[in-house]
Amino acid sequence: MKIAVFAGDGIGPEVTEQAVRVLQHLPLPLSLLVGDVGGYAYQRHGHPLPEETLACAAEADAILFGAVGDPRYDQLDRHLRPEQAVLGLRKALGLFANLRPAKMFGGMESASALKPAIAGAIDLLIVRELNGDIYFGKKGTERTASGLRRGYDVMSYDESEVRRIAIIGFEAARKRQGRLCSIDKANVLETSQLWRDVVIETGQDYPDVTLSHLYVDNAAMQLVRDPGQFDVIVTGNLFGDILSDQASMCVGSIGLLASASLGERATEHGTFGLYEPIHGSAPDIAGMGIANPLAAILSAADLLRHSLRQAAAADQVERAVAATLRDGVLGRDLGGDASTSQIGDAVLERL
Numbered sequence: 051m052k053i054a055v056f057a058g059d060g061i062g063p064e065v066t067e068q069a070v071r072v073l074q075h076l077p078l079p080l081s082l083l084v085g086d087v088g089g090y091a092y093q094r095h096g097h098p099l100p101e102e103t104l105a106c107a108a109e110a111d112a113i114l115f116g117a118v119g120d121p122r123y124d125q126l127d128r129h130l131r132p133e134q135a136v137l138g139l140r141k142a143l144g145l146f147a148n149l150r151p152a153k154m155f156g157g158m159e160s161a162s163a164l165k166p167a168i169a170g171a172i173d174l175l176i177v178r179e180l181n182g183d184i185y186f187g188k189k190g191t192e193r194t195a196s197g198l199r200r201g202y203d204v205m206s207y208d209e210s211e212v213r214r215i216a217i218i219g220f221e222a223a224r225k226r227q228g229r230l231c232s233i234d235k236a237n238v239l240e241t242s243q244l245w246r247d248v249v250i251e252t253g254q255d256y257p258d259v260t261l262s263h264l265y266v267d268n269a270a271m272q273l274v275r276d277p278g279q280f281d282v283i284v285t286g287n288l289f290g291d292i293l294s295d296q297a298s299m300c301v302g303s304i305g306l307l308a309s310a311s312l313g314e315r316a317t318e319h320g321t322f323g324l325y326e327p328i329h330g331s332a333p334d335i336a337g338m339g340i341a342n343p344l345a346a347i348l349s350a351a352d353l354l355r356h357s358l359r360q361a362a363a364a365d366q367v368e369r370a371v372a373a374t375l376r377d378g379v380l381g382r383d384l385g386g387d388a389s390t391s392q393i394g395d396a397v398l399e400r401l
């Protein structure tokens with residue numbers, strides 16, 4: 051079972067190190083391949099996603115990804131910016147479905163940005179489309195007739211892209227509490243009207259799933275007002291990106307939210323996927339040893355579950371994370387003072 055480890059920039063290597071320790075602690079025949087991505091790769095190879103890294107991804111059963119982004123490269127041409135590594139991998143590998151669970155761990159109610167009584171009810175899954183939308187449409191800058199600079203990014207979806215992610219949403223809802231909420235902006239956007247129509251059509255094959263729709267502005271409000279109303283959310287790339295960071299604060303911290311990016315490629319061991327925390331490279335705390343590694347560790351658990359069919363090992367890791375939090379081993383993001391490596395130690399002790 052081959053895992054490609056792409057740690058990246060900022061806190062990426064710090065949190066990935068702890069996730070790798072957890073994987074190596076398990077009695078599984080794992081071999082780890084290492085690849086360069088992001089600003090680190092740009093520095094060494096002149097490109098954020100070098101050919102060697104793509105070759106490494108092709109050889110692996112799954113990718114454990116840290117984070118990319120480095121303010122030193124913010125002025126580079128967009129194609130050379132560190133963030134292109136993660137966007138490029140998602141696209142090149144056909145990873146169109148991004149699963150971002152937000153569940154309240156025991157003991158975290160008071161760390162939530164919400165009142166504990168509201169926070170306690172959260173167990174939702176955001177299914178975010180990952181290969182389309184405004185992130186991948188035509189973009190550019192130009193001069194208007196009057197000489198002003200104008201930037202544009204085209205938002206587009208075709209119905210096959212919407213249908214395949216809608217199916218993922220309905221299937222997930224069917225395995226959970228049977229409720230799917232599709233989030234769009236159909237009152238304004240053509241892409242969203244198509245999105246809504248296709249989700250409704252797809253729903254005809256899922257009479258057992260209760261489908262609802264919200265406009266994204268209302269959804270952002272509802273997520274804070276009553277997150278317990280949501281079971282599975284299905285939404286586009288941009289809205290899913292924003293709403294998942296928001297959901298993270300409902301359950302305590304962005305340092306707790308893992309994600310699985312999946313496509314159609316099957317491997318000998320399961321479904322090929324890329325696993326990463328939902329957070330970025332956090333340059334404001336990089337190198338300080340205070341980043342919360344639990345999102346990265348939970349991403350490793352997702353990897354075990356989806357790509358290696360090691361459900362028992364995944365459960366074991368998730369239980370160790372839950373116990374770490376319940377025992378009050380908390381990083382600064384959750385009001386504690388445990389360092390990145392102390393949190394990793396605590397998870398290993400509980401495994």
Ligand SMILES: NC(=O)C1=CN([C@@H]2O[C@H](COP(=O)(O)OP(=O)(O)OC[C@H]3O[C@@H](n4cnc5c(N)ncnc54)[C@H](O)[C@@H]3O)[C@@H](O)[C@H]2O)C=CC1
Pocket residue numbers: 061065116117118119120121133136304305326328329330331332333334335340341342343345383
């Ligand atoms: N998948 C990826 O690689 C992503 C990359 N980025 C990139 O990361 C860079 C920084 O972006 P930001 O907007 O600042 O978002 P960010 O997610 O990196 O950080 C947002 C805030 O959350 C805190 N934070 C993030 N992860 C944490 C953790 N594990 N423990 C404790 N605190 C944590 C940070 O210190 C910061 O205050 C940018 O270059 C951005 O493009 C952003 C999101 C995803």
Ligand SMILES: CC(C)CC(=O)C(=O)O
Pocket residue numbers: 133136137291328329
């Ligand atoms: C680097 C960004 C484009 C990605 C992002 O913010 C995310 O996937 O959460």
Ligand SMILES: [Mg+2]
Pocket residue numbers: 291292295328
């Ligand atoms: Mg994001």
